[in-house]
Amino acid sequence: MQTIYTDFLVVGAGLAGERAAVEAADAGFSAICLSLVPARRSHSSAAQGGMQASLGNSVMGEGDCPDVHFADTVKGSDWGCDQEVARLFADAAPIEMRRLAHWGVPWNRVVPGKSIYYKGGKQFEKIEAEDKEGLIMARSFGGTAKWRTCYTSDGTGHAVMCTMDNRCAQMGVEVHDKTEAIALLQDGETCYGVVARCLRTGELLIYLSKATMIAAGGFGRIYPNTTNAVICDGGAHTMCVDTGVVPMGNMEAVQFHPTGIVPTDILVTEGCRGDGGTLLDVDEKRFMDVYEPEKAELASRDVVSRWMTYHMREGHGVKSSYGEHLWLDIRHLGEEHITGKLREVYEICTSFLGINPIHQLIPVRPTQHYSMGGIRTNKDGAAYGLKGLFSAGEAACWDMHGFNRLGGNSLAETVVAGGIIGRKIAEYLQGCETEFKTSLINDEVKKQQARIDALINCTNGSENVYKVRKAMQDALHKGANIFRTQEGLETCVASLQDTLIRAKNVGLRSDGRGVNPELASALKLEGQVKMALMVAYGALQRTESRGSHNREDFTARNDRDWLSRTLAYWKNEGDTLPTLEYEPATVAVEIPPGDRGYGHSEIISADDKKE
Amino acid sequence: MSRLLKFNIFRYNPEDAQSEPHMQEFVLEETDSMTLFIALNRIREEHDPSLQFDFCCRAGICGSCGMVINGRPGLACHTKTKDLPGEITLLPLPVFKLVGDLSVDTGSWFRDMYTKTESWIHTNKEFDPTALEERMDNKQAVEIYELERCVECGCCISACGTARLREDFMGAAALNRVARFLIDPRDQRSEHDYYEIIGSDMGIFGCMGLLACEDVCPKHLPLQNQLGFLRRKMGITSLKRIFKK
Ligand SMILES: Cc1cc2nc3c(=O)[nH]c(=O)nc-3n(C[C@H](O)[C@H](O)[C@H](O)COP(=O)(O)OP(=O)(O)OC[C@H]3O[C@@H](n4cnc5c(N)ncnc54)[C@H](O)[C@@H]3O)c2cc1C
Ligand code: SF4
Numbered sequence: 006m007q008t009i010y011t012d013f014l015v016v017g018a019g020l021a022g023e024r025a026a027v028e029a030a031d032a033g034f035s036a037i038c039l040s041l042v043p044a045r046r047s048h049s050s051a052a053q054g055g056m057q058a059s060l061g062n063s064v065m066g067e068g069d070c071p072d073v074h075f076a077d078t079v080k081g082s083d084w085g086c087d088q089e090v091a092r093l094f095a096d097a098a099p100i101e102m103r104r105l106a107h108w109g110v111p112w113n114r115v116v117p118g119k120s121i122y123y124k125g126g127k128q129f130e131k132i133e134a135e136d137k138e139g140l141i142m143a144r145s146f147g148g149t150a151k152w153r154t155c156y157t158s159d160g161t162g163h164a165v166m167c168t169m170d171n172r173c174a175q176m177g178v179e180v181h182d183k184t185e186a187i188a189l190l191q192d193g194e195t196c197y198g199v200v201a202r203c204l205r206t207g208e209l210l211i212y213l214s215k216a217t218m219i220a221a222g223g224f225g226r227i228y229p230n231t232t233n234a235v236i237c238d239g240g241a242h243t244m245c246v247d248t249g250v251v252p253m254g255n256m257e258a259v260q261f262h263p264t265g266i267v268p269t270d271i272l273v274t275e276g277c278r279g280d281g282g283t284l285l286d287v288d289e290k291r292f293m294d295v296y297e298p299e300k301a302e303l304a305s306r307d308v309v310s311r312w313m314t315y316h317m318r319e320g321h322g323v324k325s326s327y328g329e330h331l332w333l334d335i336r337h338l339g340e341e342h343i344t345g346k347l348r349e350v351y352e353i354c355t356s357f358l359g360i361n362p363i364h365q366l367i368p369v370r371p372t373q374h375y376s377m378g379g380i381r382t383n384k385d386g387a388a389y390g391l392k393g394l395f396s397a398g399e400a401a402c403w404d405m406h407g408f409n410r411l412g413g414n415s416l417a418e419t420v421v422a423g424g425i426i427g428r429k430i431a432e433y434l435q436g437c438e439t440e441f442k443t444s445l446i447n448d449e450v451k452k453q454q455a456r457i458d459a460l461i462n463c464t465n466g467s468e469n470v471y472k473v474r475k476a477m478q479d480a481l482h483k484g485a486n487i488f489r490t491q492e493g494l495e496t497c498v499a500s501l502q503d504t505l506i507r508a509k510n511v512g513l514r515s516d517g518r519g520v521n522p523e524l525a526s527a528l529k530l531e532g533q534v535k536m537a538l539m540v541a542y543g544a545l546q547r548t549e550s551r552g553s554h555n556r557e558d559f560t561a562r563n564d565r566d567w568l569s570r571t572l573a574y575w576k577n578e579g580d581t582l583p584t585l586e587y588e589p590a591t592v593a594v595e596i597p598p599g600d601r602g603y604g605h606s607e608i609i610s611a612d613d614k615k616e
Numbered sequence: 617m618s619r620l621l622k623f624n625i626f627r628y629n630p631e632d633a634q635s636e637p638h639m640q641e642f643v644l645e646e647t648d649s650m651t652l653f654i655a656l657n658r659i660r661e662e663h664d665p666s667l668q669f670d671f672c673c674r675a676g677i678c679g680s681c682g683m684v685i686n687g688r689p690g691l692a693c694h695t696k697t698k699d700l701p702g703e704i705t706l707l708p709l710p711v712f713k714l715v716g717d718l719s720v721d722t723g724s725w726f727r728d729m730y731t732k733t734e735s736w737i738h739t740n741k742e743f744d745p746t747a748l749e750e751r752m753d754n755k756q757a758v759e760i761y762e763l764e765r766c767v768e769c770g771c772c773i774s775a776c777g778t779a780r781l782r783e784d785f786m787g788a789a790a791l792n793r794v795a796r797f798l799i800d801p802r803d804q805r806s807e808h809d810y811y812e813i814i815g816s817d818m819g820i821f822g823c824m825g826l827l828a829c830e831d832v833c834p835k836h837l838p839l840q841n842q843l844g845f846l847r848r849k850m851g852i853t854s855l856k857r858i859f860k861k
């Protein structure tokens with residue numbers, strides 16, 4: 006068996022992982038990123054909108070600064086974030102965007118003079134300043150006070166990912182693609198690397214490192230409907246869950262986006278509604294104006310998703326072979342607008358649905374979109390529970406997003422956090438000495454080989470991988486979705502507990518030889534069900550509504566009892582529920598909890614505590 | 617009643633000594649808006665869990681799912697079954713190393729390409745975190761982005777006659793990459809530096825200009841224009857070199 010040694014091992018070659026690796030390489034350390042796919046196929050490249058940084062170059066961004074960005078981020082999080090982290094982020098974001106420009110990102114730039122833009126379907130005019138010509142331009146995004154989102158046409162993630170991967174190649178950071186980490190090498194105190202499976206041959210590999218980082222992105226695929234890539238399945242998170250000592254933070258905080266297309270849940274931009282598109286039901290009747298007379302389709306993401314789900318529950322959904330959905334109507338915007346400003350949407354509709362949105366309705370439904378929760382770290386990116394283990398990006402709960410993340414803040418987080426945490430890791434590596442115990446490594450490899458053999462030989466049973474996975478996804482979909490109630494969550498938890506037993510009894514139908522995709526799915530399934538339980542059980546305990554976590558039976562945001570972060574552990578192998586602990590949402594308080602200015606306004610104040 | 621689709625899929629597992637390359641038939645009932653992404657996943661989950669293929673974004677943006685679909689290289693995720701006849705033949709992309717069934721190793725090929733073309737900005741300027749960003753003309757930024765849209769799916773390489781004949785031919789994606797840096801004002805390499813990289817039969821002079829690459833590019837990159845542009849540039853550079861000697 007091959008053993009590969011490096012100073013710094015990153016599980017994940019998306020923007021967060023590669024950015025951190027570059028920082029370590031810059032300090033003279035060797036770094037290897039593992040990835041399921043070639044680095045540039047990481048989900049970071051799917052982000053089109055852009056990334057937030059308060060450069061304030063555009064006329065619509067005038068007066069923007071890290072303070073305003075910070076305030077938007079804290080409000081967006083519904084006061085669930087760590088304010089010290091949000092501050093670090095807002096301050097560093099402008100420098101990171103400029104650094105990216107230096108490395109080669111072709112950011113769109115300010116063009117001086119008059120131009121037209123749309124807001125709420127209406128046309129406006131702006132004049133960009135002469136002295137800002139050629140500086141990085143920004144566009145408008147939801148939840149932000151200023152135009153702050155830096156972009157490259159309609160492919161920001163792709164362009165930044167290319168540049169970052171180029172930088173890695175230049176710095177000698179190795180990317181081992183088609184390599185899947187399946188277990189951490191650790192002794193309950195320190196992390197020494199991972200056991201991985203080669204997705205070219207199926208053989209096991211050992212990676213030893215002084216510092217290990219999980220930058221494996223989101224885990225949207227534990228839900229049936231998601232905008233996430235098929236590789237965003239939480240496989241790397243499950244390695245941390247398995248240790249019993251590394252907690253997951255705020256797993257109940259899951260963001261849903263109103264307009265994923267049916268059947269494949271590919272995202273169509275919020276711009277459709279921003280530019281005047283409407284949502285229709287099975288009778289092709291508008292309904293958002295009934296529920297939200299003021300803002301209608303333009304209410305915030307979580308609010309629109311909630312009403313859409315409610316309306317379908319009331320029996321107004323359109324039935325299809327892929328389940329129920331609603332319609333998005335942009336026909337009235339006209340051909341010029343649709344093929345111009347909404348080119349992206351036009352292309353998605355024609356290539357994936359075979360429909361022409363100029364004349365036809367677009368089938369949409371609210372869809373899982375972003376995982377605010379993840380591996381809990383401190384502000385330096387060090388994971389709780391294990392020395393030498395770090396995490397960054399969507400995989401981590403660093404926690405600048407709290408219970409709701411703003412559009413454009415996540416892509417920016419990947420590079421900002423990657424930079425900050427990468428530097429901390431370089432410091433950690435300086436003067437770090439480690440001993441690798443061969444017995445520990447051998448034991449872990451044997452354990453993994455035994456798991457694989459048991460799956461192939463159906464030693465524990467012959468439950469079908471895909472059926473069990475579907476049971477998990479359906480349970481979450483029914484019980485831990487946009488609307489949550491005690492009853493629904495209890496049913497969800499109970500059915501996930503059954504699913505956990507089934508997951509332990511999975512056996513392969515194929516022979517498991519070579520790369521075998523069925524084996525890859527089976528290896529992470531039990532861990533995924535445990536994560537699903539962390540989502541559902543955490544949501545059951547949290548008796549309030551905050552950001553994306555929306556309890557119909559507890560509609561107020563309860564700062565008196567819940568200004569806290571959930572930490573979920575899987576302490577013993579035999580447990581059927583996670584162990585939950587709590588910590589304060591933030592220690593540093595720059596902005597005390599208050600009204601966000603949108604969404605629900607019922608608040609139980611933290612001040613009530615004293616009485 | 618919807619159509620019954622017949623899939624002929626290439627099967628071979630190089631990690632299994634018993635495995636022989638062959639075609640296998642699967643039958644599926646077509647559903648609304650069915651894409652090859654949906655169809656292949658159903659085949660794997662309902663018929664043969666060992667079937668290997670690659671999808672990632674399933675939205676036409678990551679380039680994972682290149683394969684030969686009824687004789688033509690393309691992205692499987694944005695291929696709708698309703699645009700295909702009732703009989704669908706799927707083969708892995710040629711030129712790249714086969715991993716198994718429909719899965720090929722584009723990652724190693726492209727990584728090798730980055731090394732050959734030194735696919736990064738060459739500059740001796742240091743980044744100054746306290747300074748404003750260097751200015752750039754927006755038109756220029758957009759032009760660079762247009763060339764950077766390549767998703768490295770490998771379709772152009774697989775469709776290219778030269779690439780099939782000679783293993784060391786760089787292919788349209790690599791030449792397009794060079795063009796991207798050539799027009800970037802931040803890159804300080806000279807035309808002579810680029811000539812060292814592509815000024816041979818492995819590079820721009822190996823291209824027969826038959827257009828297959830541009831025809832199959834799912835991102836509609838202007839590959840022909842770029843090839844023409846490079847051929848002119850490198851032709852001139854080549855002449856200058858001759859006269860200098
Ligand atoms: C459709 C869509 C559009 C979006 N648009 C925007 C936007 O406009 N603005 C914005 O701010 N945010 C956006 N987001 C969110 C943002 O793109 C992501 O949160 C961010 O890119 C995540 O980056 P990352 O580096 O953390 O992980 P990723 O880019 O997801 O990378 C994860 C890496 O981990 C690897 N990996 C995973 N598991 C393993 C394992 N077990 N072993 C080895 N490797 C593994 C993968 O191969 C991959 O390389 C969008 C998200 C989606 C889904
Ligand atoms: S034009 Fe050149 S690069 Fe394109 S397919 Fe033909 S030979 Fe290959």
Ligand code: SF4
Pocket residue numbers: 765766767768769770771772773788789792829832833834835836837839
């Ligand atoms: S140039 Fe086009 S066909 Fe070739 S790899 Fe890039 S996207 Fe694919």
Ligand code: FES
Pocket residue numbers: 670671672673674675676677678679680681682691692693694
């Ligand atoms: S799966 Fe990403 S392009 Fe097809």
